Amino acid sequence: MKFSYNWIRELVTGLETPPPDLMRLLTLKTCECESLEPVGAHFAQVVAARVLQVEPIGGSQNRKAVVDAGPLGRRIVVCGAPNCRPGLVTAYVPPGTVLLGQRIERRVIDGVESDGMLASGAELGMNRDHEGIVESAPAGCLPDFLIDVENKSLTHRPDLWGHHGMAREVAAITGNKLIEPANPSRIPQQQAPVSVSIQDFRLCPRYSALVFHNATVQPSPLWLQYRLQSIGLNPINNIVDVTNYVMAELGQPMHAFDQDKLSGATIFIRAAGEGERITALNGESYHLTPAALVIADSSGPIALAGVIGGLDSAIGELTTRIVLESACFHAASIRRTSSRLKLRTDASMRFEKSQDPMNTVRGLARALELLEIVSPGIRLVGGLADVAAPPQPSHAIELPLDWLIRKLGRPIDAAEVLRILESLEFGVCSRQPGLFSVSVPSWRATKDISIKDDLVEEVGRMVGYDTITPLAPVVPAAPPPDNPRRRFHHAVRRITAAQGYDEVYNYSFVSEQLARRFGFHPSAHVAVANPVSSEQGLLRVSLIPGIARNIEENSRHFDSFRIFEIGFEIHKRQDTLPDEIPHLVAAIYHRGQDAGPLFEGKRLAECLMPGCELSPAEPRLFEHPSRAAQVHWRGTPLGRLFEFHPSFVESRAVALDVDLELMQRLSPAEKRYQPILRFPASAFDLSVIAPQRALAGVLQQQIASLAGPRLHQISFLRLYEGPPLPDGAKSVSFRITLAAHDRTLSSEEVSAVRDAIIEGMRLLGYDIRI
Amino acid sequence: MLEAQLQSLAASARQRILASATPEQLQAVRVEVLGRKGALAQISKDMANVPPQDRARIGKLLNAAKTELEAALESRENEFAAQALHARLDSEWLDVTLPATGPRPGALHPITRIQQELEELFLSMGVAVLDGPEVESEYNNFDALNIPPDHPARDMQDTFWLTDGCCLRTHTSPVQVRGMAKLGPPLRMIAPGRVFRNEEVDPSHEHTFYQLEGMMVDRNISIAHMLYFMKTLLRRIFGCEVTVRLRPGYFPFVEPGFELDIQCLICGGSGCPVCKHGGWVELMPCGLVHPNVLRMGGIDPEQWSGFAFGLGLTRLVMMRYGIDDIRLLQSGDLRFLRQF
Incomplete structure (x- = not known):
């Protein structure tokens, strides 16, 4: 997720921390910032210019334009854009500016010296429009830095999926004041022109909506397009851009429907019917099951809840009446639907982190303000449609100071703990010394923080983990269990x-x-x-x-x-x-x-x-x-x-x-010593004539069993095949060692064993060579 | 008369012994002079003709000559033997620079080497080494680690699911669950082993790699204790003092959770390609064990606390030996493996 430094600065009063330092502080205290990327550096040079005069250049598609570049004076540029016309206010890029990695120079094009250029939205990094030069002044576009945050490190922080949440962290870290951009009191207390019906509050804890009439669908102002484009959101039109802007600012995904394309005045949030279909904004058609939650009008699904809007009810160029949705959905349900349909959207990514139901109306209030800017003449009709599950009673977390100190492994005083928790907008009261009762702000309460261990992290990261001195644990000296x-x-x-x-x-x-x-x-x-x-x-x-x-x-x-x-x-x-x-x-x-x-x-x-x-x-x-x-x-x-x-x-x-x-x-568990022979052993060799494929191992076993109890050892000596043995025969020689533990064996005893082996082997069908 | 004969015989024999050039010539002298039919034997025979008053004297002379000649012979024989031995030994010259015979000793896999080194280190610190299976139940791999179904943290690890509903463990952390059940508190354990992530393979990504899980549960374990343990471990692994830092990291089975970074050992923190110019290298996730995990391991979190960490063995091996392509480790390529 990319965060605009300028955007954060707008939300934190007097923030002067330079981007690299801010990035380091956020990494140490909040989330993993992977990189810092400058964008729009050219806006330090680019100025608004009015096209005064346009002349064709013989034999060329290009035309020669004279522009009034305000403080830079009158300039002559060669321009190929079809929309370059006298009277147009556009963006002028003076020579020396670096645009898309290329330095713009004064140079002769089609025989005319072009003193800089007029630029398209794509060239200026504001949108993807290559068709022509921009149709308004690049007002409010400034050089910026993007802080790229590793999404995984935001998994548990639904509040950090918008700039305002990040700004809150920044304010807590730097001690500056956080600005609240939304003003819900601007929404009049009136009857809403649409009603909302939620089938299951577990799957949709809150659904809020506003209706606007007299909207004009057109491109957003360039500053807004630039801001969305910088953080990777594609500008589409002013209405859709506002929903994306609010999402990027407050973390609240929103969706705009064309009211004229809806049937009836009730919005249903319900499980999809078996086999119901919806064609989404991406043009794909999806087959639904009751596991998916849909937003529907009286004739069928108009959006896949929390994932993507429907194509049929989408804002188009002719839209004038808008239903603006700002809702909260069950995280696991959204996650299941988006992974089943293999459709991960900016909205689903946020909802699956467990969004704050308190955020929906804030989002609408902020959108109201922005729509009035981007669509002059737009009119809010009636009041807020807002259906919500009964609020969950919130439990305060009991946080004993001594317990906190034991977990951190460093001393900290009560005032410091209080300061840190309050800077993050926790409600803290301490009815008895050494025990805090901490209430969790709604945007941290959905999944992130519910037990005192979670508060160890809040205090620890803000006080700085680098302030903790390593300490050897005291443990009994005992050998570990064996493996x-x-x-x-x-x-x-x-x-x-x-x-x-x-x-x-x-x-x-x-x-x-x-x-x-x-x-x-x-x-x-x-x-x-x-x-x-x-x-x-x-x-x-x-x-x-x-x-x-x-x-x-x-x-x-x-x-x-x-x-x-x-x-x-x-x-x-x-x-x-x-x-x-x-x-x-x-x-x-x-x-x-x-x-x-x-x-x-x-x-x-x-x-x-x-x-x-x-x-x-x-x-x-x-x-x-x-x-x-x-x-x-x-x-x-x-x-x-x-x-x-x-x-x-x-x-x-x-x-x-x-x-x-x-x-x-x-494997033998233990070895026992065998006494060494005290009396000399007697050995003799025998060769067994056997068929070629007889097994030496078997012969050896046979000899061993014939040798009886005096056998001390039998070992293979050699194998021989060839003359004078007949074909298909081999001679296998063994050395047999006999011994007794209590005496030297007599030659008669040895001979007797030897004879028994020879006799036995002959009975088994083998010839024996001595 | 006989005396003169004896003297001249002895003199000539002495001369011949010294002059003999080969053991054979020497043997001929022995036979001719000292042999049964030799010259001295002849003289002894002739003793019968010596007048009795001279016999004792000449007899003595005869014995003396015999003894002397035998000694001379033996000494000369020894010289020949010494020469022969010397010649033999000289002829047995070996080119000691030729290669050794027998198979060259085999190499242990670099992961084995580092793993054993760490196991020994931990055993010396009183830490048990445990094992867990490669195929794990969904419960042990996720649920018991505080990652319930549909938790977005499940996306943090691309899982190989098996057709029977089990999975290939995505981390060594399930051994925490097994360890708590097996050892009970207090406990100190590590579990090195193979883990799996369902990823495309390229020089820096593998679907099969190695981790070393560590866990300590005791009374009043703090972040300070964890830091001490980590620093001790890293000092031993890298053989030098390393600067570490903790920063917040999210892992559902720990709270608080950290990423532990070490100051880049290549540039010392000033920034280089290895640390992507940040001065720090992310080394291991760690944290205080989440009370839910302790509870699911049958341990009362009000009584006990602990820390846990996961060390990327494969990463460590690559850092230690400067290996730039992770695929080499499971290539079975002896051109690579024989270097260890």
Whole structure:
């Protein structure tokens, strides 16, 4: 929202604070001012001029005009505007003036030296009119500064959506006096020519209106156009401009209807009928439901309450009789309607902040004054139509001084608190020392201020947060509650990174297309209802698609790499929040067609889960069908280790995907010491001749179970294929170590175990080489 | 006679030992002189012919020569061994400037690094580290934080809504709600984590980023306490004293609410492109916990009060490392990630 410095100055007596300082003060005490922009600097040079004489220039559209530029004397300019005519009073821009970033110079056009120029409204920054030069003197147009305020910082302040509200803050900050621009006593106490019927006071707490006759619809005076244009409101005609002016000044949105286009003399504020339609001022037609509130006459909707007016009842060039609406609507209802219709207007933005019902008549009073200026001869007919909900009883807020001091964390005396609250127009009385009873002004009472905590802010910001000295809180020295899961994840990160894996972060989203490609059915995912793009359509049920994309992209730059991610798989649950299961996915990529890095991945698994085992697993869509394994630890399957299917990743890439929740649960809580063997162990080697696809892990288990209780350790030694072994056979060698804790085993005992293993393995169908 | 023979033998053997150029030559001397069939053995045999009165003397001479020659041999052998070792070690020269073997250590993501650093800092200050889910209920993300339905503050955060009515959390603040329920007062907690806003992505906007929520609830917590805490935190984060200022900011879950700015660390407050020439950089929203939020967290606001803040971890990471494109953080691009 843009605020005009000049406008604020008009409303604050004797304000001398320069714009940059004012901006800083407002930022520190009221709202976030983002930038300061000078506008209309050229009005220091531009003067009114009367066109005296206009002559054509041969072979040119342009004409030569002689103007009387008042204090600047008689000037000759070249002008292309069709409306340049003798007698016209317009705006003259002398050479040296900067207009729209360009310096106007004295220069020869079509053989005539032009001493400056005559300017259009658009060139002067007053409106969007490029058609011709302005048709009146630029009186009342001055260089100004615009303070741009971040709208978010005004979310809770309906009163700051107009210059007068901001001026009130300025007056409170600088100690100057605030001027009240509206004078409701000018509205006569008479019967109103229209009546108002409000169906539901909750949705429309107040509706006020005035009727004017004998209006002339024409462009507004330039000063008014300039003021609206500067703050981003497009000048339209004098009547509409006045409604916008009042909105920008008092924060009260208004709307003008052409009375001759209304049916009947009653204005209804009611829920829209199912299927009712309205064509709005923007030319769009809207289908309504009873959730929308409309302003209607006896034949149908004439406006979408608080959002936009209807086209059929709009002010036109021939309008002479006007119904001027100034109302207050329920914030949430306006917000719902405007977001459902995707129609955010200057009015809806204000109403959804909870406007002050007390403001409606002020708005009308101010409009009355302005209409008399912009539409000479206009006549107010009758008195005020005003229907309002019974006023809400206002509760004073009890504010104990000692409580306030404890919240602020700095001392403050009662007089200072009183001064601050009164400068912001709070009503304060103190029946007993140290306790204020604070009544909230109507413009702060709709949503903003209702409890004593809200007053801490009022006092704090005005006294200045920079006057508060930081103070260490006194707290017991106690260790904080532990978060074992987070510690565990950090440990996994550390170990994985130490093994050479670089950490990546991927989005929690997958597209439907990507999910399908990896064989995950879209319906198994939690779906986003309003994604910005299809890339964010679903929440990931696996980290693999993200990692696969990382592999593909990084393989363009690196021949080999290791990456990992710790993130959450999000799995749908019925009637409750989804399960978010932490997973580790680590991947290794090597360009080329060598054996592949599966055992590098297995090494990481063993670093993380000492003693974990792999078993061949049914391959998933994206897994190499002969290189996919399930990872088991302490008897529980908790993940996968696999090589990517070549149609998913060219070259060799392996991924380890482990459920960290299970891994954490299976991690040994504590370690117990085992006594070191005191007696020598005995070891011997055995080679098992087995079919090529027999699993070494299974052979090892079989040997281990045959070895009996004396088995101390069994370890894989080597694998051999080739002559003299027959095709399709391999030799797997193990070292078996036997030991006892209480003695050295005799050679007979060792031989007996060895024989039992050989015998057992032969019975299982394996040949044994010794 | 034998004595002269012995002396000449010893002299020549001594000469040959010293002259031997290789361990093999030395070995030949040992065999010829000290071997079982060697010259000295021959002399011992010939001792039988020595007159008895000379035997003891010559025997002594013989032993002395033997001992001496053995010592000479051993010393020469040691020399050869030392030479051989030296030669071997010399031949084992390595170019120590070649790269290390094994995988290079991996890099932790910059957000992980800063997050862990902050977690350690807070743990040392007695603050618990809590987690919350990425998918939140509308109640926890909004209502329990004093943002009722149709509140315009809901527009402050573009929300990813899910088809089941839940949403992706738009801030880490719902963990305040969870934290109050879990810990009860008094409490000190932080909650770092991933949050989501439904926005188009460009160099300075992301739909996925990281925040760190902080909350302290105790008796009589004031703005002064909050300021102290924030300053301590920032001093540690930036490694230097930072000048902060509070200004009003609107967040429905705090009252009063603030934006905390720090004086620009690049220009020291005189104005530069980083601070958009304002001298101050907006760093984190904070405030005293709104009594409604305490109440909804089951805490009596008449008994307890607190402050809360939300630190933009992603912003902090970008400031710390001078990262100018937010998209890099979730790009998975190792050319970027390996720099950390």
